Amino acid sequence: MARIVMKFGGTSVADLDRIHNVARHVKREVDAGHDVAVVVSAMSGKTNELVGWVKGMPKATGANSPFFDAREYDAIVASGEQITSGLLAIALQSMGVHARSWQGWQIPIRTDNAHGAARIEEIDGSFLIKRFGEGQVAVVAGFQGLSPDNRISTLGRGGSDTSAVAIAAAVKADRCDIYTDVDGVYTTDPRIEPKARRLSKISFEEMLEMASLGAKVLQVRSVELAMVHGVRTFVRSSFEDPDAPGMCDAINPPGTLICNEDEIVEQQVVTGIAYAKDEAQISLRRLADRPGVSAGIFGPLADAGINVDMIVQNISEDGSRTDMTFTVPSADVGRALAVLETVRDTVGFDAVQHDDGMSKVSVIGIGMRSHAGVAATAFKALAEKAINIRAITTSEIKISILIDGPYTELAVRTLHSVYGLDKH
Numbered sequence: 001m002a003r004i005v006m007k008f009g010g011t012s013v014a015d016l017d018r019i020h021n022v023a024r025h026v027k028r029e030v031d032a033g034h035d036v037a038v039v040v041s042a043m044s045g046k047t048n049e050l051v052g053w054v055k056g057m058p059k060a061t062g063a064n065s066p067f068f069d070a071r072e073y074d075a076i077v078a079s080g081e082q083i084t085s086g087l088l089a090i091a092l093q094s095m096g097v098h099a100r101s102w103q104g105w106q107i108p109i110r111t112d113n114a115h116g117a118a119r120i121e122e123i124d125g126s127f128l129i130k131r132f133g134e135g136q137v138a139v140v141a142g143f144q145g146l147s148p149d150n151r152i153s154t155l156g157r158g159g160s161d162t163s164a165v166a167i168a169a170a171v172k173a174d175r176c177d178i179y180t181d182v183d184g185v186y187t188t189d190p191r192i193e194p195k196a197r198r199l200s201k202i203s204f205e206e207m208l209e210m211a212s213l214g215a216k217v218l219q220v221r222s223v224e225l226a227m228v229h230g231v232r233t234f235v236r237s238s239f240e241d242p243d244a245p246g247m248c249d250a251i252n253p254p255g256t257l258i259c260n261e262d263e264i265v266e267q268q269v270v271t272g273i274a275y276a277k278d279e280a281q282i283s284l285r286r287l288a289d290r291p292g293v294s295a296g297i298f299g300p301l302a303d304a305g306i307n308v309d310m311i312v313q314n315i316s317e318d319g320s321r322t323d324m325t326f327t328v329p330s331a332d333v334g335r336a337l338a339v340l341e342t343v344r345d346t347v348g349f350d351a352v353q354h355d356d357g358m359s360k361v362s363v364i365g366i367g368m369r370s371h372a373g374v375a376a377t378a379f380k381a382l383a384e385k386a387i388n389i390r391a392i393t394t395s396e397i398k399i400s401i402l403i404d405g406p407y408t409e410l411a412v413r414t415l416h417s418v419y420g421l422d423k424h
């Protein structure tokens with residue numbers, strides 16, 4: 001007998017038929033004798049609709065904030081999950097499964113005060129463990145929690161993945177099954193490269209890079225949590241027949257297990273290729289080369305909430321002036337340039353240049369730690385396709401390359417093939 005947290009995303013609970021299908025997946029695990037807790041998202045499109053309603057409201061008189069009262073935003077957008085948790089509990093009851101819905105505040109899932117993008121601070125697992133003892137399937141509304149001032153909070157878009165992993169950690173589950181509309185994590189985006197393969201296993205670290213760099217299967221925060229708490233997380237499809245043979249087994253059904261690297265026996269050097277489009281490059285020319293310059297640039301950008309990604313600074317020839325290049329999301333270029341103007345005199349640079357429509361393509365694999373020449377292979381392959389490299393950054397397990405946007409697909413396919421990831 002195992003303890004399993006099952007999470008179902010928006011497309012898996014999109015209508016009553018699908019909710020019924022989800023109930024069959026849950027019943028299968030219950031019948032196998034497992035302790036089961038379920039986490040649900042809102043029906044697909046519901047959260048967008050709720051957010052749209054909030055945005056359609058007039059702002060409070062005198063309010064100069066660009067946004068709405070975040071506490072009311074949370075009270076409204078958290079409601080989608082309340083509906084699906086209740087509907088799934090009813091569907092389970094109709095199949096003779098002892099089930100009950102629970103909202104974030106009832107457990108409670110305690111978060112910080114950052115309404116709209118709250119972080120989970122504490123979940124006392126004993127509430128759900130007691131439900132296991134009673135033979136009850138707790139159906140928990142994902143995405144929501146309870147803030148320190150006793151109000152409903154939400155965890156940011158896609159946050160129900162994080163709810164599920166945090167609950168799995170709190171009840172020390174053997175596994176967190178994330179049911180979604182794809183059957184796992186692929187070596188790259190199959191829409192760009194049809195030869196992409198499903199990975200049977202991927203390490204936490206690699207998955208964190210894949211998710212941060214554009215693979216949209218899981219909320220990044222959920223992968224961080226899974227890594228910190230060692231929650232074995234299995235990404236699988238809710239559209240498989242719930243009663244097909246082997247579906248109760250953690251490894252047999254199609255899917256990808258995100259786990260510790262020592263659980264992965266056949267480690268490849270490169271595991272996947274990720275990409276992010278719509279990056280912009282900003283270069284500061286002839287920048288003073290002295291202590292405090294980087295802080296003077298990136299501090300104000302951070303204060304403005306602009307997410308800076310790759311940063312490349314050259315070593316100056318004579319110790320007086322240098323160049324600095326970094327990337328930001330294309331949508332933030334205008335704001336970034338405005339911030340840079342305000343620091344031009346204090347920081348001291350001659351010119352700012354910028355270019356939109358860049359893409360970042362990344363090669364990821366923990367095998368890189370112990371293999372030389374991985375980067376050189378990428379550069380050579382891109383050169384053969386006449387793809388120009390604008391900037392490069394690396395970490396122990398990743399090489400990221402900035403290129404012109406129109407070459408994204410070609411670069412992804414080229415790298416996928418050169419590292420032997422194509423399916424045969």
Ligand code: ASP
Pocket residue numbers: 009010041042047048080142143156157158159160161
């Ligand atoms: N319903 C929320 C959203 O659409 C949370 C989630 O689905 O994970 O962002």
Ligand code: MG
Pocket residue numbers: 009010158161217219
């Ligand atoms: Mg999601």
